[in-house]
Amino acid sequence: MKKPTISDVAEHAHVSKSTVSQFLNERFDYMREETRERIEKSIAELNYQPNVVARSLKLKSTATIGVIVANILHSFSTQVVRAIEDKLNDNNFSTIICNADDDPIKEKRYIETLLAKQVDGLIIFPTSGNIAVYQRLVDANYPIVFVDRCVSGLSVDTVKLENHEAAGLAVEHLVMNGYEDIAIMTTSLDGDITPRVERVDGYKCALERFQKPVQEEYIKGKDRKFLKQELAELFSLPKPPQAIISGNDLTLMEILEYATENGIKIGTDIGLVTIDEVAFAQVYHPSLTTVSQPTFEMGEKAADLLLNKFNSEKSIKSQIYNFTPSLIVRDSSKEVGVSHE
Amino acid sequence: MKKPTISDVAEHAHVSKSTVSQFLNERFDYMREETRERIEKSIAELNYQPNVVARSLKLKSTATIGVIVANILHSFSTQVVRAIEDKLNDNNFSTIICNADDDPIKEKRYIETLLAKQVDGLIIFPTSGNIAVYQRLVDANYPIVFVDRCVSGLSVDTVKLENHEAAGLAVEHLVMNGYEDIAIMTTSLDGDITPRVERVDGYKCALERFQKPVQEEYIKGKDRKFLKQELAELFSLPKPPQAIISGNDLTLMEILEYATENGIKIGTDIGLVTIDEVAFAQVYHPSLTTVSQPTFEMGEKAADLLLNKFNSEKSIKSQIYNFTPSLIVRDSSKEVGVSHE
DNA sequence: CTGAAAGCGCTTACAG
DNA sequence: CTGAAAGCGCTTACAG
Incomplete structure (x- = not known):
């Protein structure tokens, strides 16, 4: 039960391989109606499927x-x-x-x-x-x-x-809603990963635009496994932040877990905007403000x-x-x- | 700047294509140390990369x-x-x-x-x-x-x-926790999609096992876009269910949205178990009981x-x-x- | 220990 | 309008 090849079709239709190939590539310009039909029938009868690997090699x-x-x-x-x-x-x-x-x-x-x-x-x-x-x-x-x-x-x-703007939107929205001390948290900033770096950068620029001080202790960028600890630090600051910007969906999960474990009420005890839309944003209590990517x-x-x-x-x-x-x-x-x- | 082929390597190393191929396939049994090194050097110098398509065609x-x-x-x-x-x-x-x-x-x-x-x-x-x-x-x-x-x-x-058991686990857990009237909701049952059919089936069997009546109006399987309406029907029954089993992650979203929109409190007003673990199960309020797949x-x-x-x-x-x-x-x-x- | 030759299943320029 | 021939870049059985 070997797979039929173009040669088998050619033989079956009493034409050359070239002609079958012309047929396969729909170059009918010079092909007699009758030849075409014969090839078509042979292909159907043999249940022939061209081998794309061979074709790829040639082309x-x-x-x-x-x-x-x-x-x-x-x-x-x-x-x-x-x-x-x-x-x-x-x-x-x-x-x-x-x-x-x-x-x-x-x-x-x-x-x-x-x-x-x-x-x-x-x-x-x-x-x-x-x-x-x-x-x-x-x-x-x-x-x-x-x-x-x-x-x-x-x-x-x-x-x-446009990550710069994404963080800017989050800052602007929070500032407009009266939040004063705004933190940002992303996953590790070590690898020089564009979105993380740019989001932190956009955060800083936006704060400056609103003439708010940039406080280094409000900027957290660590591997996911360290984030809870970073959150603990954030909340034990002399002046803990009133709002936090979550840099992506992973940080969001850590923030929500930390909040749940420590009885911190999102939206009430701390404002939250997260970059990246998540499926449950709408049904979470409270529903989550997000900055979404297209x-x-x-x-x-x-x-x-x-x-x-x-x-x-x-x-x-x-x-x-x-x-x-x-x-x-x-x-x-x-x-x-x-x-x- | 054409890509070098096995022939180029052969020529450069002053051996035949066969020998280069032996080298590539690590058949060193009969190869002189010196030949091997020469080929190795040629490959490096020409920056040769074998063409897997050609290899695939042959093999x-x-x-x-x-x-x-x-x-x-x-x-x-x-x-x-x-x-x-x-x-x-x-x-x-x-x-x-x-x-x-x-x-x-x-x-x-x-x-x-x-x-x-x-x-x-x-x-x-x-x-x-x-x-x-x-x-x-x-x-x-x-x-x-x-x-x-x-x-x-x-x-x-x-x-x-084992979908039958998945639904069974959900039913058993709810029954043990005192829930009497248990509904199940999945996406459309029309296509004869195994997991949906088997989950509904497992639900029925489990109810029978606990000697509870199977009520057809508690079984909902429709396209996602009709689920809200089905939920409305469920909640306006003379005797609405005390708990609901969500057949998958999509139905879960619909149930949570419906609950949010209608002020129904999950866990308080209605018990919920959902099949398929979701990322936010742990951080949702209340946290969500799930049946997870490995x-x-x-x-x-x-x-x-x-x-x-x-x-x-x-x-x-x-x-x-x-x-x-x-x-x-x-x-x-x-x-x-x-x-x- | 190594090479010449055939072949994997296609396409295409060219000849007729 | 159609076919013979060469070639894409490999592998492998065989000969020496």
């Missing part, structure tokens, strides 16, 4: 692209990946998914495997540990798009949030940028595409002094 | 497998996919991800594309609309594993939750089953692997009559 194009995320379990990544897969599938590309876990060694290995498999392009949520590898791809004019994070000094199209548009844009590189001959100058965050006001950041419920 | 194996989920946005799917990707990557396989959206036409197209791309195997969260396609794969002895859902009459290894073990098992098919010659008889759910007791299902907070 040097696999219609497959690789996506390397840090971890697909983050809802931001899940959503972006879903949007990418949709867009690529619409254009008859397949998507290979890889989780690099912010580990440059793992990321490098994935890149090499994907290149060896001749994927036509790469969409990467980059770690900052493989600049040399990225540079090689850029130099070779290999199609590549970054998402979520930039890598400085590298000319690569990048799709990301994840689907971002994924779609990343896929589009890559697809364009396949079509257009010349490489256009690379750009950073900053997407606009939007503030969704709910109850966790109600005006100070206003009674709740 | 008839791509080291790539396809995963077709309904929708990766469901956290169950995200987690299973993550586990699958990890396991496959450990075994040097790549994972192509596809979202079929419960659409048999889309699913069929994905299967065909993946087969044309010569993936070595398939892991599918099956719709029930492509039995003929599955049957063809089974007949051809093509490696395939189902996840989450079974397809009756088909001999395919399947990894799923998602990562399930994904790993699915990958393992597939990998085994590649290694073992003979096809072992196919099996259904039922995974055990676990009840995580929290506050949304506290004993009736016991005061809360």
